[in-house]
Amino acid sequence: MEHGPGTPLLALEKIRKAYPGVLALDDVSLHLAPGEVLGLVGENGAGKSTLMKVLGGVVRPDAGRIRLHGRDHRYLTVAEAGAQGIAFVHQELSVFDNLDVAANILIGREPVRGGLLRLVDRAACRARAAPLLARLGADFGPDAPLAALSIAQRQLVEIARALSMAARIIILDEPTSSLTLSETDRLLAAVAALRASGTGIIYITHRLGEITACADRVTCLRDGRVAGDLARQEITHAAMTRLMIGRDLKSLHVPPAAPLRPGGLAAAGLVTQAFPDRAAELAVRPGEILGLAGLVGAGRTSLARALFGIEPALAGEVRLNGESVTPRSPREAIARGIYLVPEDRKRSGILLDMTIAENVTLPDLPRHARAGLLHGAAEARTAEAQRRALGIRAPAVTIGVGTLSGGNQQKVALARWLAMRPRAILLDEPTRGVDVGAKGEIYALMRGLADRGVAVLMISSDMEEVIGVSDRVAVMHEGRIAGILDRAAMSEAAILRLATGQRPEESLAGQAAAEAV
């Protein structure tokens, strides 16, 4: 393995981390030199997050060592990671809206005056924050209120905070997922400035273009292992894509190729709150599973929420079998047979404190009541039938959903809709936090729904799932449907290219190039 310029700032050697049933990291090694930008790429679930948690002291590896500034550690604690100059800039910003920029940068370490009174010395705060901001080329001052800043500017505040803690290793985790193009350029300029000052940077992103633009080296993870390293001159889209994918796709389910039927659930020029200036066009046909792929923040969840009426569309129409039904509330959607199994199961998909039966019948209670009074036997019948049909592993339908495993909870979330009359069902990350066995069962349920003529829309960030389960895949990019792929055109490379905003022509060329190598 070749080394970057100078002695490594950081070297992870043969890091291994197993969770029950999953080997999250399998002998992963990577290194980082001062003044180097290391691109870290890999699909969702490849092990990037776990690896970064090891580095941040959140996760303790089972084996391997961490060499930091020439000293070996078997693991780090959160405090050690901070003390050793490792700083994270996360996707979800952890900034304080109600304070100004300087206070955000120096939070917890404010210069004080006034002796025992320990008043915050605002002037000193600003004086310390200003040069950091200047170094990053920020176009706002230390006394700007944070609430007035854009997400891109807040990201710079986060980086400045890292710098103020004398960070020597800065990890940027999907820093541009919510940035515009020009904001991304500014961030890349800040990264270049950091590199010039000798900071080591690990840059994690799905957007390969940024890696090409700024990385000195790339390490690619796949299924918990290092799939390969690329030196500066080897970094190309094709090479990275090949490393990220390079495995045989396990066929989860091969749906029969059936001709598309008319009708189904359609979004006609639907404008969602996440992208008020973009309109999405999409049609899910009866009897098909349409996969909806895209990067985090591409607007997939907002689209589903608009179709379900929980976050009504700003403009455009939702059509069901050709009829305009644009729901203004979930109640309206449900009355039409449009159901959603949301992404955040515990917050919005089920009621953890209620029983299986109560969860299953909740949307359809009036049918389980006589003259407004609940008919317990009817409820139990419905729930019991669903428990059997879905194979929910629970001794009885009267036990709390909170005691079930993730997979069984998800089955309960599905069961309530299966007990009704679905015409279109929207599943947002239906197998997140679900074990492998239950995953297969959920796929079978989805296929069963499609076979009954239901239009099934599956949002998923798991490529294997998208390709293995979908009849067609729609790929979303920044609020628009960037392209739709049928089974023949479906490939990880093609999806990735559409999801990162590249044109499908390139995708085909790229795929050919990837296959030619």
Place this chain on the structure above:
Amino acid sequence: MGRKELGLLGLIVVIAGVTSALNPQFLSAVNLMNMANLIGLFGIFSIGQGLIIITGGIDLAVGSMLALLGVVFLDLIANREVAWPLAMLVVLAGGLLMGLAHGLLVARLGLQSFVVTLCGLLIYRGAARYYTGDSTISLGFAEGLDTVAWLAGGRSLGVPHSFLALLVVALVVGVVLHRSVFGRYLYAVGRNEEATRYAGIRTGVVVAGAYVAGGLLAGIATILLVFYTSSVSPSSFGNFYELYAIAAAVLGGCSLRGGEGTVPGIVLGTVLLQVLQNLVNILGIPSSLNFAVMGGVILLGVLADQTLARRRVARAGVPAGAKAAAAE
């Protein structure tokens, strides 16, 4: 009855036993009747409070509502000689409208129930005092009220009518809460409003419904209270009663987090509070300690709720959390 209610009942029996051992007067017919009357009066609006707490809200205004509705009612029947059935309707409608106002402010505009009903507490108290020029109104020697006075303040077979009224209210609300679709919605909203909305339920209507029911029950309680006291002093009538109601609901198993609580529990909570008050009197404990005793008991109730909730979270959260970590 669940475990919580049985525990509460046991506690009441123990306290009553100890008290009657120390002073047999506790079990005298007069004392029991007096207690039953107070339990009836306080129980009715405590049940309303409980409904609101089950949705995850709180009603600080109920004491002031009693005062405002009380002065209006007395003014109508004693001074203006309005027919009492009509005056009753006015009071019930008034309570309902105040509840509706709170409900809409909370459910429609998303204001916090604490703030909304705190404003209600201040506004209605001020309105009651202004309405009477801050002077006490009493029933006096108004004519033609014998029937209603008997209905609201009398006894049948020695049982105070207020207590019978509580039994009827508890039965009706109990059936609605524990057996009806609306009752299930109330619990669902209190446990997880967002997930309930995702199930297609109009959570705003459900929440507002709880406040409307609370207002209506405050109206009923007003009528009974007025005939118990025979006069209403607008600055003190119903003072702190919202806290009695909250205390009864919390003691009875309602969690201020919402989604928990039963009608039998709230009734037993009211019984416990009245027994404690009675105990202070009958055992010759300085009555100035009254509130301190109540506060101590409520604190214990909240501590117990906290412990149970933590145990529940630990039970529900661990397996799911471990799965999520493994999937990362």
